[in-house]
Amino acid sequence: MGHGVAMTLQLRTAATQNKTSPADQTGGPDTVFSVLARHAVTAPRADALSGAGEVWSYGRLIAESEAVAARLVSLAGTDARVAVIADNHPLTCIVYLACARAGLVVSLVNSRFRQDELAVVFAKLEPHLVVTDAAHHADVDAALEAAGLVPKRAALERDASGLDSVDGWTGSSGYTGPQPLAEAIFEITWTSGTTSAPKGAMLTHATALYRAACEAELFGLGPDDTAAVITPLFHQSGIRNTVLASWAAGGHAVVLPRFDAATFWADIARYRVTYLCMVETILLMLERNPPSAAERDNTLRRVLAAGDPNVVRRCEQRFGFRVVQVWGMTETGVSTGVPRTLPMERVNMLRDWGNGAPLAGWALGDSKVRLVRDGAVVDGEGAQGEIQFASPMLFSRYFRDEAATTASFDGEWFRTGDLGMYGPEGALYFLDRIKDVIRRGGENIASKQVEDVLALHPRVAKVAVIPVPDPLFMQEVMAVVVADGAVSADELWAWCDARLARYKVPRYLRFLDALPVNGSGRVQKQVLIKVAMESGVIDRRAGKAASGEVTS
Template identity: 30%
Template sequence: MTEPIGDPAGGLTPVSTRVMNLATFLTQAARRDPAGVALVMGETRWTWAEFEARTDALAHALQARFGLEKGDRVMCQSQNCLEMMQAMFAVWRAGGVWVPANFRQTPAEVAWLTEASGARLMLCNASFPDHAAACAGVTHIAFGSADFGPSVQDITAGHMGRKPQVAVVDRDDPCWFFFTSGTTGRPKASVLTHGQMAFVVTNHLADLMPGLTGQDASLVVAPLSHGAGVHQLTQVARGVKTVLLPTERFDVAQVWDLVREWRVSTIFTVPTILKLLVEHPAMATADTSSLRYVIYAGAPMYRVDQQKALRTLGKVLVQYFGLGECTGNITVLPAHLHEAEDGPAVRIGTCGYARTGIEIQIQDDQGRELPAGETGEICVIGPAVFAGYYQNPQANAKAFRDGWFRTGDLGHMDDTGFLYITGRESDMFISGGSNVYPREIEEKVLTHPAISEVAVLGIPDPLWGEVGWAVCVASAPVTEEELTAFLEPRISRYKLPKRFLFWDALPKSAYGKITKKMVRDEIEARGLLEQTPA
């Protein structure tokens, strides 16, 4: 960190690589508006001064009582709560690495994540005693009253007024292990760093939510363990109050009540949840006049759903595309480029253009850049790209090529730089020697008025190699024959699904996303593959 600028080869060596500890965002917000409301959950309110004092107290305890040292990993198993926000900033302030689990995972799954991350402390909500018991060999701290460890509330009270030693961090020091969803194989720990996340926060404020102030309010409708946690870190950076749902039960009417009560201006969600919000009967009396940015990510939004949301909420939708490995920081489609009505100037199906400071290439399987309009793998470089997977050299070797991060998503760019996602590389199937991209078919199926959700998968076929099956959720009676007749003039014959299945609902991940693996598993569980003619 103290080497002089310059070296014999004529390059430059940084004088310093030190950066701000991410927890400083909270300190800055508390200085600007100590008496302002920072966090809301049910009837509980924390001011920015209280949030800061509680974070200091817990960070001091982590260091003085639990011996937390810089770089130590801290597992967190909890549904959304105020103490989870407090703990995240306290861990960073003390120099630890935040390792949140998806709270809907099983005890065995969380035990594996704890072991894989090398965590030595575990923050666990009192409602998950089995998860705590499964994670033997780590020190447990509870959110609430529990037999498995002391409570954060009591620890905080016992250390109020004490200041921790704020950890000195470098740009590449880890701050967060962001586990992948694990749709194929074991989840991998993406290592996010203090410098990277500072860039992401700045970029979110520039590209997604420009002009946020302490007068804004953000409603959390997704788990803080993943994208919503990054979103709330961004809110703290600008002193925006965070409103949490009072329980883990997702109640659409309650969401709209909170939007009205707190004059909510920003919401981060996924397309399936946004669809629920817009189509619920409570929407008829909802007051959405305070909304400025309704940000959706995690999966592309089908055009018909996008149009309905725009007609209902107005031009407040913002889309971004990215992965946990770059914390969403790949493309943005800002509000002014969302249009409800189709027209010659509307780019239907795009997820936007490259985020500030990010470069995108569409590459073939040899890493060569493809021209506009050709489909290939979406690859990116830029300060938002993570440091790599923790202790996983094989995954790192596969994920990076010539410095480019390979997303595993397929797509193409037009000649103006707008990106169109075709689907996951693993979703594509080959039928009769031709590549088939399910998303294109799904978009067409959803234009039928009776279909509200659909997932298209490639299923083994003795004649064609693979054929498409469309698993549909219908809002009105419809038959396979009717859907086939509807699609025949709209897509090439080789892309036409061979079967249409009708289910009451599609399985979704803990983050509200439809994943092809879960749909495929359900097809197998129902024994439908056994009914396929040989």
């Protein structure tokens, strides 16, 4: 395949062209709901959704989603924003689809956020209705109070809160209002907040469907496939890369509470899972399991993952599935990938060429990728530059942040802030993050956010947060602190525990008399990284083995 200013791998299917195909219920281009409504007509008894001991056929899923849509509108009104904060549960998918039916804007918020983090998101989003599970009522209450908001509230399931609950709405009369337009905003999905507070990326129905269709084609998904969610639903890998991609193909989506290495293969066998998304940390945890008959005789065909080529190859050889490597982000969706039809000999050659850099493949569908360095487009094998992306997959804009939207685009091209490289045949490789980001077990962590939290402690004079290598999570978080008086590591960890999601809390602390700075007074983090693990490091997990369950 050639490459140049724009590289494109065309992956076109009838589903991909749903953006301009007539919909059964709208008479115009498809919406997220109308695609599933069509499945409910052609295959009403086919399994669509499973989890929490329940199975929904497409017929049942559409009927219950319409009933929930009616109740959502009665509570929040039309054109409302609905926030969902909950751990993995199939009812979240029904709320998601109900919003698609009623033309409401849905936002799945990171359920690992603490009160302060939730308050920042709520203050931006100003939701009209907030749906939570029992585990998150208290944090949401406090966050809404801090944000000065009093939206309508509902529970996902009936619980002690006394809130009206989604599971009690499914038998009600269905919503009879109009369908939204394909170009209407359907979802606000939150970035990781890697340079500042999280930004809300706005997706239309058309964009969400285009992404799902390209992913379904990339992975060869169809009505006979079962996709399992083992990452958080609020992640792109959960609700969009797994559930929506499966639904676009008429397949079956299974929502599991979380990834658990001890039960993974039993879950795969129970549901006969053929496809799922995972991060490299999960691959490593599966490798640590002792060999078993269950892993050798499994139904998995393809896995979406990115990571070290050696890890990927070992898992393919041991478990028998094919890892389809991709690149993407909240604003772009899964933008590039390695075609499943590419012979494995060729794939492994491309993996080896990267010398450890993850192979990202080629642009999907009608998308284009280019590399830009020092303001100029670069080309040719070995060329490096910022990955920029132009595509129907792109988000519309950042919610209530025109300045950030404008700064992120060069005409049609979205500036990703990621560093890439061209390889043989125009293949794209991901090299690093240009921004100051720590990547831990599939989560992006803004070092500035962690620094800001620690800097608020009265005994912290200065702080720098840096990544350190980790064999399981790829990177761990270290805080280098200049204290102002007596302060213990336990005190700082407790301070962070109360203000940050668990995966953002530094595992390592190191106390120094001063931080290295350059002539302009900026902290020289590269100097700190080089000497990070020298004497004086305090490890919070000293003596503790890594858990087989991914919860942070």
